[in-house]
Amino acid sequence: MHDRIIRPYVGDLLVVIFIYCFLKSFLNVAVMPLAISVLLFSFFVEITQYFGLIYYLNLENNKLALAILGKSFKWLDIIAYTVGILVVLGSENFLAKKRIV
Numbered sequence: 001m002h003d004r005i006i007r008p009y010v011g012d013l014l015v016v017i018f019i020y021c022f023l024k025s026f027l028n029v030a031v032m033p034l035a036i037s038v039l040l041f042s043f044f045v046e047i048t049q050y051f052g053l054i055y056y057l058n059l060e061n062n063k064l065a066l067a068i069l070g071k072s073f074k075w076l077d078i079i080a081y082t083v084g085i086l087v088v089l090g091s092e093n094f095l096a097k098k099r100i101v
Helices: 006-026 031-050 063-069 075-100
Strands: none
Touching: 006 031, 006 075, 031 063, 031 075
């Protein structure tokens, strides 16, 4: 999909949810530390884009590296990652309340 909203921003929102769920399925870690770790990891990846790490590693023509590392920093990506983690926290809170009842 090549649009200006769904793939770039909803995709970023979904990727942090996916990473969180993937890690949570294997690790017995509390919600908040894992959510913060995933958020910090996503921020780190975005910072590497700001500094052009993919170019320093000469991987700009490698499709897998490009998909993982990306090549362009955007502040809206940071917001999308944060919203994704807020969705995770809201969902976990909702599910925790359902388990109590």
